Amino acid sequence: MDNIQVFMRIRPLSEDEFRRDRTTESAVRMLSENTVSIPSQRTENFTFDFVGNEDCTQQDVFEAVGKRAVEQCMQGYNGTIFAYGQTGSGKTFTMQGARDEFTGPDDELRGLIPRCFEYLFARIAEEEARSGGRVKYLCKASYIEIYNETIYDLLDPMMRTCAIREDIKKGIFIDNVSEETVQDPNEAYNIFMRGAHSRHVSATSMNRESSRSHSVLMLVIQSLTQTEDTGLTEIRESTFNLVDLAGSERQKLANTSGLRLKEAANINKSLSTLGNVINSLVDIGNGKSRHVNYRDSKLTFLLRDSLGGNSVTIIIANVSPAVCNDAETASTLRFAQRAKMIRNKAVVNHDMQGNVPQLQAEIQRLKQQLAQARSSSADNNSNNANGSGRNAGNTNTREQAAVNARLGAPPFVDSASQHAAQFILLLAMRKLKESERQKSRYAEIVFELKDSLERHKRQLQQQRLVLKLTKTECQALRRNASETYVSTAENMALREEITLLQSALSAQPDSAELLIENMQLHEELIEMYSANQSMPADLLPSGVSSKHALLELDTLISPKINTASLIKSFPIIPDDTVYKGLEDKIKQTQHDINDLELQRDKLEFQIGSIEEDWQYVNDGARELAFATAAGGEQVDAVIERTLDSIVGDQARETWATISSMYARK
Numbered sequence: 001m002d003n004i005q006v007f008m009r010i011r012p013l014s015e016d017e018f019r020r021d022r023t024t025e026s027a028v029r030m031l032s033e034n035t036v037s038i039p040s041q042r043t044e045n046f047t048f049d050f051v052g053n054e055d056c057t058q059q060d061v062f063e064a065v066g067k068r069a070v071e072q073c074m075q076g077y078n079g080t081i082f083a084y085g086q087t088g089s090g091k092t093f094t095m096q097g098a099r100d101e102f103t104g105p106d107d108e109l110r111g112l113i114p115r116c117f118e119y120l121f122a123r124i125a126e127e128e129a130r131s132g133g134r135v136k137y138l139c140k141a142s143y144i145e146i147y148n149e150t151i152y153d154l155l156d157p158m159m160r161t162c163a164i165r166e167d168i169k170k171g172i173f174i175d176n177v178s179e180e181t182v183q184d185p186n187e188a189y190n191i192f193m194r195g196a197h198s199r200h201v202s203a204t205s206m207n208r209e210s211s212r213s214h215s216v217l218m219l220v221i222q223s224l225t226q227t228e229d230t231g232l233t234e235i236r237e238s239t240f241n242l243v244d245l246a247g248s249e250r251q252k253l254a255n256t257s258g259l260r261l262k263e264a265a266n267i268n269k270s271l272s273t274l275g276n277v278i279n280s281l282v283d284i285g286n287g288k289s290r291h292v293n294y295r296d297s298k299l300t301f302l303l304r305d306s307l308g309g310n311s312v313t314i315i316i317a318n319v320s321p322a323v324c325n326d327a328e329t330a331s332t333l334r335f336a337q338r339a340k341m342i343r344n345k346a347v348v349n350h351d352m353q354g355n356v357p358q359l360q361a362e363i364q365r366l367k368q369q370l371a372q373a374r375s376s377s378a379d380n381n382s383n384n385a386n387g388s389g390r391n392a393g394n395t396n397t398r399e400q401a402a403v404n405a406r407l408g409a410p411p412f413v414d415s416a417s418q419h420a421a422q423f424i425l426l427l428a429m430r431k432l433k434e435s436e437r438q439k440s441r442y443a444e445i446v447f448e449l450k451d452s453l454e455r456h457k458r459q460l461q462q463q464r465l466v467l468k469l470t471k472t473e474c475q476a477l478r479r480n481a482s483e484t485y486v487s488t489a490e491n492m493a494l495r496e497e498i499t500l501l502q503s504a505l506s507a508q509p510d511s512a513e514l515l516i517e518n519m520q521l522h523e524e525l526i527e528m529y530s531a532n533q534s535m536p537a538d539l540l541p542s543g544v545s546s547k548h549a550l551l552e553l554d555t556l557i558s559p560k561i562n563t564a565s566l567i568k569s570f571p572i573i574p575d576d577t578v579y580k581g582l583e584d585k586i587k588q589t590q591h592d593i594n595d596l597e598l599q600r601d602k603l604e605f606q607i608g609s610i611e612e613d614w615q616y617v618n619d620g621a622r623e624l625a626f627a628t629a630a631g632g633e634q635v636d637a638v639i640e641r642t643l644d645s646i647v648g649d650q651a652r653e654t655w656a657t658i659s660s661m662y663a664r665k
């Protein structure tokens with residue numbers, strides 16, 4: 001059992017960060033060679049397996065992390081290197097290097113991946129040469145990206161999507177993913193750069209940043225060793241994962257929608273699942289019983305073996321030294337410290353293989369060895385019997401036979417038999433180990449199935465509840481619908497009422513009475529003025545010419561507002577805005593009616609005062625006429641003269657025009 005190892009790497013301060021912080025002082029304080037703290041965040045002290053400060057070179061990282069991982073993968077252990085950290089903390093720089101193009105092994109800034117390729121193939125060449133042709137290595141590479149919880153095959157020109165599958169024999173694997181055989185570091189690096197290019201192109205076409213996806217380069221390293229004496233082949237196989245994770249900062253969901261929201265939610269989900277898996281594993285390490293939810297995200301499911309399983313795992317925690325990033329740095333270090341507590345159980349993955357004749361020959365050889373061993377054992381026994389008495393010899397043989405019968409195995413005495421026994425024992429042990437592994441895998445699957453069953457049951461319960469609620473809601477909606485039907489009926493009734501009101505309004509007694517009254521007044525006036533030919537100006541309200549007054553009178557009397565047609569033009573649609581419009585129009589009409597009534601009152605008052613004045617004038621003129629007649633003149637002539645003196649020529653003219661206009665109507 002080995003703990004996950006953590007390498008913390010602090011990158012140099014960037015120009016942007018310097019502009020923001022206005023200091024070159026690092027937020028990370030080195031307390032010893034491998035212990036740090038972040039004073040501004042008042043963190044505890046963090047101790048890791050390695051700490052690389054700003055001066056740490058790409059070669060330093062390789063020496064500390066890459067070399068060991070490659071060596072172990074060559075022996076048959078699975079290996080994983082994760083680069084973890086916030087966006088811009090140096091994950092890609094660490095894994096890939098500073099440039100997009102590989103400029104060869106002299107490139108000082110090339111990252112861990114090209115260095116691992118170089119070292120791996122150099123070591124393979126060395127091992128193959130040393131074995132004299134008995135050992136052969138085979139390497140295959142796949143490169144995938146996990147974006148929005150979907151796996152994309154970066155080596156496929158169409159970037160097809162793939163599914164993760166689990167198989168009792170193969171364990172977890174990506175179905176249908178491209179696997180390309182690689183024979184030297186350049187080939188491996190070209191494959192890697194091809195995938196990196198696809199990743200870049202897809203990021204551009206989807207308008208996103210690469211820091212929002214996880215990338216996993218998978219190298220399957222297989223070694224085939226021909227055993228000298230048996231001719232059987234021992235196969236060792238390991239998977240070496242090089243993982244560049246999405247930026248670890250929490251994605252903001254506020255003010256985000258559509259694809260961006262889904263993307264942010266998925267990044268948060270896969271990173272929080274990673275955190276949850278780590279927490280559960282730490283708890284398990286502390287003796288608590290926990291279920292590990294590997295299946296909650298594609299990343300954790302795919303890399304299940306790397307987290308608490310059969311793998312040698314190293315996490316590189318990349319951080320920025322800037323004060324403005326101190327909170328994210330502290331969060332990265334907390335994550336790494338927790339991950340460091342996880343214990344993995346790395347074992348060599350190996351198997352024996354041979355063809356049928358080879359296996360038969362091996363069995364034959366073992367049988368011969370067995371027979372030889374038996375005969376030499378019998379010889380020894382008879383020698384012993386000769387030397388120490390027949391009875392004793394018989395007892396020994398009988399005892400031996402009894403032991404043999406019980407144990408089912410003959411006693412081996414020579415080195416050839418011992419060799420055969422050891423070989424059989426070795427095979428049996430391997431078989432046993434394999435069965436043990438399978439058993440624990442089965443147990444895990446059963447556990448997960450149970451868990452999934454529980455989750456499904458809970459989901460079913462929730463769905464039942466939702467269904468029940470939906471049904472209730474449906475019933476309520478149906479009730480509402482019938483209420484709507486009722487309100488439609490009410491609407492119809494209202495329509496009818498409005499129609500009745502329309503006709504009532506069009507036959508409104510007030511306006512009709514007003515109309516008739518005005519018409520009568522109008523007629524009276526006409527009669528009056530036609531009798532007298534002119535209208536006295538001083539009897540009109542001040543500022544109003546008689547012409548104007550009569551025009552106004554005319555306007556008022558003419559029934560210009562046809563309320564019936566006005567109301568008819570209103571659409572009666574059960575819609576709030578229409579109701580509102582209707583109400584406004586009704587208000588306006590009401591207002592018009594009020595105006596009309598006001599003007600009617602005004603006019604009535606004016607007419608009343610005109611009549612009063614006229615009466616007064618008439619009386620005056622009559623008195624005058626009688627008085628004058630008393631002097632011998634005609635009464636009418638006197639009145640005429642009096643009126644002339646009162647209204648003058650202009651008034652008479654105006655009155656004549658208006659009278660004629662009115663007569664035409």
Ligand SMILES: Nc1ncnc2c1ncn2[C@@H]1O[C@H](COP(=O)(O)OP(=O)(O)OP(=O)(O)O)[C@@H](O)[C@H]1O
Pocket residue numbers: 010011012085086087088089090091092093094098210211246247318
């Ligand atoms: N150790 C280092 N020395 C010099 N420059 C570095 C170092 N680490 C990172 N950088 C530079 O910092 C910048 C950001 O680094 P990088 O792109 O590797 O970050 P990242 O964590 O991969 O970001 P993202 O999550 O966005 O992909 C790059 O310009 C890179 O060259």
